[in-house]
Amino acid sequence: MQLKDNFDRPIKYLRLSVTDRCNLRCFYCMPEEGMHFLPKNQLLSYEEMLRITDIYSGMGVNKIRITGGEPFVRKDLIHFLEKLSKNPLLNKISITTNGILTKAFLPQLKALGIHQINLSLDSIDEQNFKKITRRDVFTTVMDTFYQLLADGFQVKINAVIMEGINDHEILDLANLARMHPVSVRFIEEMPFNGSGKSKKLNTWNHQKIHKQLESHFINFRKITAPENSTSANYTFDGASGNVGIIAAHSRTFCGTCDRIRITSTGEMRNCLYGHNVLNLKKLMREGCNDSEIKTQIIDVIQQRAKDGFEAEKLRGQLNPIEESMSVIGG
Numbered sequence: 001m002q003l004k005d006n007f008d009r010p011i012k013y014l015r016l017s018v019t020d021r022c023n024l025r026c027f028y029c030m031p032e033e034g035m036h037f038l039p040k041n042q043l044l045s046y047e048e049m050l051r052i053t054d055i056y057s058g059m060g061v062n063k064i065r066i067t068g069g070e071p072f073v074r075k076d077l078i079h080f081l082e083k084l085s086k087n088p089l090l091n092k093i094s095i096t097t098n099g100i101l102t103k104a105f106l107p108q109l110k111a112l113g114i115h116q117i118n119l120s121l122d123s124i125d126e127q128n129f130k131k132i133t134r135r136d137v138f139t140t141v142m143d144t145f146y147q148l149l150a151d152g153f154q155v156k157i158n159a160v161i162m163e164g165i166n167d168h169e170i171l172d173l174a175n176l177a178r179m180h181p182v183s184v185r186f187i188e189e190m191p192f193n194g195s196g197k198s199k200k201l202n203t204w205n206h207q208k209i210h211k212q213l214e215s216h217f218i219n220f221r222k223i224t225a226p227e228n229s230t231s232a233n234y235t236f237d238g239a240s241g242n243v244g245i246i247a248a249h250s251r252t253f254c255g256t257c258d259r260i261r262i263t264s265t266g267e268m269r270n271c272l273y274g275h276n277v278l279n280l281k282k283l284m285r286e287g288c289n290d291s292e293i294k295t296q297i298i299d300v301i302q303q304r305a306k307d308g309f310e311a312e313k314l315r316g317q318l319n320p321i322e323e324s325m326s327v328i329g330g
């Protein structure tokens, strides 16, 4: 069977957050003091995650992205990935990481057939990196970046563009795609900053980022993006890689949305901007069997919003966006 929502969109992509913890403190994601990270028993166990991925892959999900917080801060992640990679119904397992602990696991990831890595990198200026992440680990992260390239991984860089913070680095970041076979993606800033307070206006939306790139690179032109991709991709003369623009706040790509999210606490989320719709951890711990859980998943997937704006509206006044991205998993 192929799970489909109430807009007939097939659901093929699961973003699974394995932890709410992170070893960075990016100011657009969480407060400096960090958050009240949850005790382990409130997080899904690896066995529960495997059961959930089996249930969804049995309903047509064939792609899983492992997110966090920072996935590699969770102990024994590689053993979980070993078991997950044995699921014959999955075509692709990919990971989003900040690169601090990642390098040591590259040989094992390669051996498991996990070739696609998204590296969160908002700055390639050491001082600015430190200002954004509140951690002094720039060299370690760049080491991982070059090792990923050297080992032949498919690397995508995720850079959130923030007004007056790293907007001056857009061209430097894009130039990484001139020098390396990498996809540098510029992401609009989103309100998931753990405080709910929206900061000063950020004018760097997808159009403005596009204009900046187009005005600088020769023969800047659109290229075909993978099906259902949230990224609009471009190349330019002399590029070894490409650049992408993700209109994450403008939400221009919801019409073909094929993804759902599972938080590290086992909450299913039909849309990034929506609220949690089903507590899978509770169902499993109450003893529900797989077919009972499948029935509930099919039920809530029929209540999806048509896009991220509607999903945000449906949260209502009493439930504004206040959570940190590290709780959702991006």
Ligand code: SF4
Pocket (backbone or CB within 6 Å): 251, 253, 254, 257, 258, 259, 270, 271, 272, 273, 306, 307, 308, 309, 311
């Ligand atoms: S904003 Fe929501 S509906 Fe739109 S692409 Fe993201 S998850 Fe899908």
